Amino acid sequence: MELSNKQITVIFKSLxxxxxVQIFRILQNGELCACHLLEELHLSQPTLSHHMKVLCDSxxxxGRKEGKWMHYSISAEGAKIAVDCLKEITAVNESECKCCNK
Incomplete structure (x- = not known):
């Protein structure tokens, strides 16, 4: 799966x-309700909502809604795509230098 430069930027901008990053680390322990994230991070609800939108959009x-609260977890598929993307864009091509014929 090849991602566009825009998609790659969205993934890494989210981190x-x-x-x-702190939210992502907290979610490494499993799904968590937004109310618990609010308590742990000491953020306002609108600020947390903004950060969660960025992470979800990436x-x-x-997120899944249960009653009036959202519950968030790391997407295994999304994390794999980010790891694969990082590997792809940091791979060094060892082919001959085309600019000076070496």
């Missing part, structure tokens, strides 16, 4: 914020 996190 370019300290709060979102595909790294999924």
């Amino acid at each position: 370019c914020d300290e709060n979102r 595909g790294l996190v999924v």
